[in-house]
Amino acid sequence: MSEAFVTALLELADDHLVLGHRLSEWCGHAPMLEEDLALPNMALDLIGAARGLYARAGEIEGKGRDEDDLAYLRGERAYLNCLLVERENGDFAQTMLRQLYFAAFMEPYWRAAASSDDPVLRGIAAKAVKEVAYHIRHAGEWVVRMGDGTGESARRMAEAVEELHRFTDELFFSSPAAEAAEAAGLLPVRAETRGAWEATIRTVFAEARLGWPAQVWAQQGGRAGAHGEALGHLLAEMQSLHRAHPGAAW
Amino acid sequence: MVEATPLWEVFIRPRNGLSHRHVGSLHAADEVMALQAARDVYTRRGEGTSIWVVPSLAITASDPDHADEMFEPTADKIYRHPTFYEIPEEVGHM
Numbered sequence: 611m612s613e614a615f616v617t618a619l620l621e622l623a624d625d626h627l628v629l630g631h632r633l634s635e636w637c638g639h640a641p642m643l644e645e646d647l648a649l650p651n652m653a654l655d656l657i658g659a660a661r662g663l664y665a666r667a668g669e670i671e672g673k674g675r676d677e678d679d680l681a682y683l684r685g686e687r688a689y690l691n692c693l694l695v696e697r698e699n700g701d702f703a704q705t706m707l708r709q710l711y712f713a714a715f716m717e718p719y720w721r722a723a724a725s726s727d728d729p730v731l732r733g734i735a736a737k738a739v740k741e742v743a744y745h746i747r748h749a750g751e752w753v754v755r756m757g758d759g760t761g762e763s764a765r766r767m768a769e770a771v772e773e774l775h776r777f778t779d780e781l782f783f784s785s786p787a788a789e790a791a792e793a794a795g796l797l798p799v800r801a802e803t804r805g806a807w808e809a810t811i812r813t814v815f816a817e818a819r820l821g822w823p824a825q826v827w828a829q830q831g832g833r834a835g836a837h838g839e840a841l842g843h844l845l846a847e848m849q850s851l852h853r854a855h856p857g858a859a860w
Numbered sequence: 861m862v863e864a865t866p867l868w869e870v871f872i873r874p875r876n877g878l879s880h881r882h883v884g885s886l887h888a889a890d891e892v893m894a895l896q897a898a899r900d901v902y903t904r905r906g907e908g909t910s911i912w913v914v915p916s917l918a919i920t921a922s923d924p925d926h927a928d929e930m931f932e933p934t935a936d937k938i939y940r941h942p943t944f945y946e947i948p949e950e951v952g953h954m
Contacts, residue, residue: 642865644886644897651900748896755889 615728615796616671617690617787620680621833622797623663624691627681628841629712630656631848635699645702648748652709655741662734669730682852686842687835690785694777696832696841703766706752707774710814713745715781718806722798731796750814757818764819771823779828781807788833867916868894870901872908880912888913 633653640646664677695712699705720742723735756763784792784800791797815822831837852858865887871880883902888894894913903911922930934940 642887644888644901647904648897648900651904744899748900751892751896755893 611790611794612670614787614790615794616667618785618791618797619663619667619670619731621690621692621785621788623660623667623680624689625695625712626656626660626663628689628691628844629695629708630654630660631844632695632697632699633705633709636705641702649705652741652745652748655738655745659734659738659741662730666728666730666734678852678857682849686837686845689837689841689845690833690835691837691841692777692780692832693829693838694774694780696837696844697774697777698840700770700773701766702752703756703763703770704773706749706756707767707770709745710749710753711774711778711781711811713742713749714807714810715778715803716742717746717810718803719798719800722803726797727795746810750810753814753820754818757815757820767818767820771820775823776826776829778807780830780832783830783833785833865889868898868913869916869919870894870898871912871914872898872902873910874908876909880910883907885916 630653633649633656636649637646637653640649660681661677664680668675668677668680694708697704697708717739720735720739723731724739726732726735753767757767758764759767782801782804788797788800792799812822814820866889867885868888868891869885870883872883873880886894886897886901888897891913895911898911898913902908
């Protein structure tokens with residue numbers, strides 16, 4: 611059981627670290643100063659959650675791997691994040707929509723995690739649930755303004771939906787490891803968050819005058835380590851310093 | 861960008877019982893975005909428990925060129941300061 615729980619915790623941690631790193635790429639490049647602070651703010655929330663999850667996974671695994679070992683010394687195929695979070699930032703519309711999709715999933719997930727049998731996960735969830743509630747608000751308001759904005763912003767927002775919606779199904783998919791952890795009462799059942807997720811997205815889309823996308827082929831594979839080209843480049847940049855200087859610390 | 865996004869003044873109340881204080885300004889498209897931006901820009905280190913945002917256009921400011929007539933006449937009215945009372949010992953620190 612504990613082996614499955616470790617794997618499921620890594621899936622969750624990888625989601626947060628990879629998306630946190632993606633958001634951090636905006637630092638110094640955001641379209642306005644206010645967002646240049648807002649995006650790294652969200653990145654730090656996500657990386658903070660990832661740290662707690664890695665530490666817990668390493669502790670249960672009991673092989674002496676700490677959060678840095680897990681984050682910096684696993685290759686692309688060992689990363690178990692869903693494909694949505696590794697997608698490149700694209701334009702501001704894509705970044706904000708990706709954030710909304712993920713946060714709208716995590717909010718009900720963390721709320722359900724309040725009744726996990728693992729006390730450490732309950733602690734992480736209690737902190738994270740407030741953070742993602744803000745992420746939904748922040749990203750949601752931007753999606754509304756771009757979707758219902760100028761001709762240009764509406765076109766870009768519609769393109770973002772077309773580009774990213776096919777990666778949302780994977781959020782509700784539980785790997786065999788996650789299923790085992792869910793059955794043991796350690797993690798919330800992913801599929802059960804779909805109703806809350808869809809309600810959030812539909813509310814935002816209605817206000818943003820975005821159409822609900824037609825059924826598309828759902829892209830999956832991240833939980834099995836089968837990633838897109840984008841993740842390799844991200845990890846290369848993120849891990850290069852630690853690999854060049856093992857054990858480097860502040 | 862700057863032309864399209866109006867300027868807002870940000871006021872933050874650090875604790876219950878204190879009043880909101882002006883902390884700076886920012887650009888945002890509307891009041892909802894201004895409030896979020898204020899949260900992200902000015903409360904990153906736990907500075908506040910409440911935020912006000914006000915369109916900078918809504919503020920009427922005194923003209924620095926009129927400072928002489930506005931503020932100097934008070935300079936010689938020292939009797940307006942409560943410094944002519946002797947505070948009894950028993951009162952202690954005030």
